[in-house]
Amino acid sequence: QKEVEQDPGPLSVPEGAIVSLNCTYSNSAFQYFMWYRQYSRKGPELLMYTYSSGNKEDGRFTAQVDKSSKYISLFIRDSQPSDSATYLCAMSAGNQFYFGTGTSLTVIP
């Protein structure tokens, strides 16, 4: 069983839509939960991180962690064409990292 499961998509939405991206995990030791955005031919860049359970908001982006369900989400409000990218979730326990496969998102103008 993979440590982290993420639906690869692809996901295509119209501009202005609310996007929901999700990951599930199996290791209850994970404490830090991260979302990275990766544009084509670029390296991943950190969008947001959350420690333990709860929500975190940053502009149009909201990260949620539900440790009881081992489920994390990233919501993008008022999606823009510039949000078109691959979104990777990542989790860590200590210095070990585990990444999802990434979800490809296209926002259509």
Place this chain on the structure above:
Amino acid sequence: EADIYQTPRYLVIGTGKKITLECSQTMGHDKMYWYQQDPGMELHLIHYSYGVNSTEKGDLSSESTVSRIRTEHFPLTLESARPSHTSQYLCASSEFGTVAYEQYFGPGTRLTVT
């Protein structure tokens, strides 16, 4: 913009050749990492370093080697390239002492072995 650089960005090379992928960062970070990324697959950690003269193998078995002689430089070497090494290689760095969620990634090297 993260100050972490990788060269070359793209490389096509024949089987059996020795290659070195370069990674440099100007942020003074102690921790550095090499990941392998294939389409539709998660990032796999192949090597990491916590400082000069410190290197460890990651979860993914790899025929590559790394060195860390200077803080800013973390090259990855394949002694004899094979088609199975065809992949995207990502270098990353983070500060020592923090949880490494603050990883800064380079743009990647896309390697094709023919």
